[in-house]
Amino acid sequence: MPFEFDVITLLPDMFDAVTQHGVTGRAHKSNLYRLHTWNPRNYAMNHYRTVDDSPYGGGPGMVMMAEPLDKAITDAKARQGEDGVSKTRVIYLSPQGKRLDHKKVLQISQLDGVVLLCGRYEGIDERLIENQVDEEISIGDYVISGGELAAMVLIDAVVRQLPGALGDTRSAGQDSHTDHLLEYPHYTRPEVYKEKPVPRILLSGDHAKIERWRLQQSIGRTWLKRPDLLAEKYPEGLPDREKELLEEFKQLRYRVVANQLMDNTKEQEQ
Numbered sequence: 001m002p003f004e005f006d007v008i009t010l011l012p013d014m015f016d017a018v019t020q021h022g023v024t025g026r027a028h029k030s031n032l033y034r035l036h037t038w039n040p041r042n043y044a045m046n047h048y049r050t051v052d053d054s055p056y057g058g059g060p061g062m063v064m065m066a067e068p069l070d071k072a073i074t075d076a077k078a079r080q081g082e083d084g085v086s087k088t089r090v091i092y093l094s095p096q097g098k099r100l101d102h103k104k105v106l107q108i109s110q111l112d113g114v115v116l117l118c119g120r121y122e123g124i125d126e127r128l129i130e131n132q133v134d135e136e137i138s139i140g141d142y143v144i145s146g147g148e149l150a151a152m153v154l155i156d157a158v159v160r161q162l163p164g165a166l167g168d169t170r171s172a173g174q175d176s177h178t179d180h181l182l183e184y185p186h187y188t189r190p191e192v193y194k195e196k197p198v199p200r201i202l203l204s205g206d207h208a209k210i211e212r213w214r215l216q217q218s219i220g221r222t223w224l225k226r227p228d229l230l231a232e233k234y235p236e237g238l239p240d241r242e243k244e245l246l247e248e249f250k251q252l253r254y255r256v257v258a259n260q261l262m263d264n265t266k267e268q269e270q
């Protein structure tokens, strides 16, 4: 059964970006997931189909009214139920939510579906959030103009975890964040680009050595750029093999940095 995304949004066309392009486009075409949008405007019953109003207590901007959202969410949940979705959650994308990370993405991908609530304007009537939202999630500590882009980030990350989404050669399990390490560096033709050669080991054809080098690069780069991830993966410290790879990485790196300093000195002398 495909994973079911039901999205509550005033701007449903934005979601063509996920269903019609790239990895998520192919996964959609292969029926790995379905995406339905629900426009609260279709549930606003007054003559002008109003979905927003000025905030009680005053202040700038507008607030999304509870009732149209309530009706849209209720219909979205009912449709999911009819389509056999039993494990689902209503998720509100907002900067107040818990930060989205790989662990949360995996948890969501284990459900049968989700209802994603996208806000616009200054906010949503708090009573709607209390009554209908199971979980609040943020994609990061910054503010964007509405929940839609955040919902699409979540959809993309979840779809990549669905079996078959990445094709048979690539698998999400090989991806960097899966095991708390950053990716190793990638290279393609030409062999020399702006005086920089591709690391020789990658041209050697020795697959065991290449695999070792790539793991070493992953560990080394994580140590350099995201030591917090390394601490999370190995709370008791690095295992012997990883420790050895990292020590060698540090040694190699001192030499690279020293050579760069030498080159700079020579340039300045010229």
Ligand code: 4FM
Pocket (backbone or CB within 6 Å): 064, 093, 094, 095, 118, 119, 120, 121, 122, 123, 124, 137, 138, 139, 140, 141, 142, 143, 144, 145, 146, 147, 150
């Ligand atoms: C959310 C604007 C709700 C208006 C937003 C309303 C965001 C984030 C975000 C903007 N969402 N992570 N950061 N949303 O900035 O998830 Cl009503």
